[in-house]
Amino acid sequence: MKNDIFMNLRFAPLSGKRLIRVEKCGLQIRLKKEAMQMKQLGNLAMVCARRRSILFMSENGEVRVTIRNAPGSPSYYLRWDDDKKIEEVIHELNFGKYRNY
Incomplete structure (x- = not known):
């Protein structure tokens, strides 16, 4: 079950920043600017x-x-x-x- 959540993890560009999208949960996490x-x-x-x-x-x-x-x-x-x-x-x-x- 835990692996199902991370199977749909992908990076997508969003106005110069990266967006991590977990589609199964509908959760979106923006990486902090410091990491970029x-x-x-x-x-x-x-x-x-x-x-x-x-x-x-x-x-x-x-x-x-x-x-x-x-x-x-x-x-x-x-x-x-x-x-x-x-x-x-x-x-x-x-x-x-x-x-x-």
Whole structure:
């Protein structure tokens, strides 16, 4: 009986957010926005993983990105859920002054 409820579980897009719909019960649960914000953090991790000169560390909700071969080894300190700042760092690493490091 318990498995019957979860057989109809599916994801459906709804105005930029995801909606979990359990049709058998008519129950709808919207995922919290915080769970959806990790997208940019994952992108930053992939950008850093491609380069040996960049150190990516995440601990206690904070992220540190250090460009080791750049003069002075600059670091960015970010909150894990600050998508705007993370996008700025990604842009700086890909197209800005640190693109060659």
